[in-house]
Amino acid sequence: MPIVLIAGASRGIGLGLVDVHLEAGWHVHATTRDGLPPRVHPDVTPHRLDVRDRNHLETLLSDLDEPIDRIIHNAGIMRAPRADLMEVNAEAPVRVVDTLLESGRLKPDGTVAIMTSQMGARRGRSGGLGDYGDSKAALNDEFRRRSSKWRRLGAIAVVMHPGWVQTDMGGGGASLTVRESVEGIKKVLDDLRETDHGKFLTWDGRIHPW
Ligand SMILES: NC(=O)c1ccc[n+]([C@@H]2O[C@H](COP(=O)([O-])OP(=O)(O)OC[C@H]3O[C@@H](n4cnc5c(N)ncnc54)[C@H](OP(=O)(O)O)[C@@H]3O)[C@@H](O)[C@H]2O)c1
Numbered sequence: 001m002p003i004v005l006i007a008g009a010s011r012g013i014g015l016g017l018v019d020v021h022l023e024a025g026w027h028v029h030a031t032t033r034d035g036l037p038p039r040v041h042p043d044v045t046p047h048r049l050d051v052r053d054r055n056h057l058e059t060l061l062s063d064l065d066e067p068i069d070r071i072i073h074n075a076g077i078m079r080a081p082r083a084d085l086m087e088v089n090a091e092a093p094v095r096v097v098d099t100l101l102e103s104g105r106l107k108p109d110g111t112v113a114i115m116t117s118q119m120g121a122r123r124g125r126s127g128g129l130g131d132y133g134d135s136k137a138a139l140n141d142e143f144r145r146r147s148s149k150w151r152r153l154g155a156i157a158v159v160m161h162p163g164w165v166q167t168d169m170g171g172g173g174a175s176l177t178v179r180e181s182v183e184g185i186k187k188v189l190d191d192l193r194e195t196d197h198g199k200f201l202t203w204d205g206r207i208h209p210w
Helices: 012-023 054-063 082-102 130-152 178-190
Strands: 003-007 027-032 044-048 068-073 106-115 155-161 200-202
Touching (some): 003 012, 044 054, 068 082, 082 130, 130 155, 155 178
Parallel strands (some): 027 044, 106 155, 155 200
């Protein structure tokens, strides 16, 4: 049974990712801020992780007793002060993934996806990105800086734009349902090859410009 860790699994895209992996027969280590399981299911192991909290991360590491096939860092925020956006969207994902990889929790050639946003892409933008876009651009920059190291640690890692999705963050008028987005994301991750490592991909498998 393949094993996935989903960080930020309580609702929205993260919860949808829990569901599609369960339906495909995966075991899911699901992290939420309160430690409650996002789904009560024999193949869901809940963990408490506020992605900003280093103590939670240490506890998660010691509780993960089996090597995992996939890490998805989904947690993110949009309407918040700039410092919080930078901490949650840019610093935390890199620290969480880096810690998991350095501690050998991912199987060789396991897949890693960090949820970024098209709002963090600089190409084609004439004005500023806004604080949210800046935080995702900083995430993308740090991802590219770590990319060689993460490959050496055995990961096939990408950053992903999930589309504009009907969640609390995306709003009801967004163009994609959670289901459409997460089915696309899972298919992209299932099809990842070593040559895809280091890319910025969309939910439907296209390369996104930086
Ligand atoms: N929806 C879109 O259109 C869209 C577009 C581009 C990119 N994205 C990205 O996709 C990801 C998921 O977005 P979404 O639309 O599903 O957002 P959402 O509905 O607002 O859900 C955000 C998730 O992140 C978790 N989270 C926030 N801060 C956290 C923290 N400090 N520690 C742990 N978990 C935390 C939330 O947990 P709580 O329930 O505890 O708050 C929740 O599970 C985000 O990274 C977002 O930036 C979304």
